[in-house]
Amino acid sequence: EAGVTQSPRYAVLQEGQAVSFWCDPISGHDTLYWYQQPRDQGPQLLVYFRDEAVIDNSQLPSDRFSAVRPKGTNSTLKIQSAKQGDTATYLCASSLGGDQDTQYFGPGTRLLVL
Amino acid sequence: QQKVQQSPESLIVPEGAMTSLNCTFSDSASQYFAWYRQHSGKAPKALMSIFSNGEKEEGRFTIHLNKASLHFSLHIRDSQPSDSALYLCASRTGGYKVVFGSGTRLLVSP
Numbered sequence: 001e002a003g004v005t006q007s008p009r010y011a012v013l014q015e016g017q018a019v020s021f022w023c024d025p026i027s028g029h030d031t032l033y034w035y036q037q038p039r040d041q042g043p044q045l046l047v048y049f050r051d052e053a054v055i056d057n058s059q060l061p062s063d064r065f066s067a068v069r070p071k072g073t074n075s076t077l078k079i080q081s082a083k084q085g086d087t088a089t090y091l092c093a094s095s096l097g098g099d100q101d102t103q104y105f106g107p108g109t110r111l112l113v114l
Numbered sequence: 115q116q117k118v119q120q121s122p123e124s125l126i127v128p129e130g131a132m133t134s135l136n137c138t139f140s141d142s143a144s145q146y147f148a149w150y151r152q153h154s155g156k157a158p159k160a161l162m163s164i165f166s167n168g169e170k171e172e173g174r175f176t177i178h179l180n181k182a183s184l185h186f187s188l189h190i191r192d193s194q195p196s197d198s199a200l201y202l203c204a205s206r207t208g209g210y211k212v213v214f215g216s217g218t219r220l221l222v223s224p
Contacts, residue, residue: 031210033212035214040200040217040219041216041217042120042202042214042215042216042217043158043202043214044214045211045212045213045214048210048211050210055209055210055211056209056211091157091158095210097210101146101148101163101206101210101212102148102160102163103150103158103160103212104160105157105158105159106157107156107157108157
């Protein structure tokens with residue numbers, strides 16, 4: 001079974017530049033999560049979807065971050081105008097939903113904003 | 115809003131020792147309690163989970179949950195250098211939102 005895939009694996013930006021991260025969840029997983037993980041900290045939820053619907057985006061900085069999952073499969077997280085404080089690893093995870101809470105994480109995208 | 119806190123922040127144990135990691139949560143209605151392990155530069159991976167009070171053992175790992183105390187823990191028997199990693203506890207209340215702790219960094223010295 002293929003795992004969660006993410007691209008790119010690394011990104012280096014100047015402040016003010018835009019970047020998009022892409023995630024392909026495990027087939028059949030209807031719930032998809034995006035997390036931000038600063039160095040040496042736990043993952044912090046940004047947004048999560050059930051199928052194509054956003055369930056919770058309360059922690060997403062809406063002025064610069066956006067996330068979509070138009071067909072309920074792949075998802076894209078975009079930072080419109082990156083800041084140095086956005087430097088972190090961005091993790092995508094998926095789960096079956098329902099009572100199956102185990103999340104399966106992708107390898108992440110390591111972002112450095114100079 | 116659910117808060118999940120871990121202790122200690124970091125831990126060094128000798129090979130072969132018992133390791134105990136702790137996690138407290140704030141919402142007594144929480145329904146899912148799990149531990150994930152993250153090796154350096156890798157993605158977090160689920161270790162084990164529990165839904166009701168008590169203990170659950172899988173190999174060298176035991177998870178213990180006490181909902182009344184808002185506390186759950188992970189115990190690693192016969193700790194190995196390969197167990198060195200960041201350990202994350204996680205908990206869920208309603209819906210599908212899982213909240214992670216900030217992690218305990220474990221180093222098992224040979």
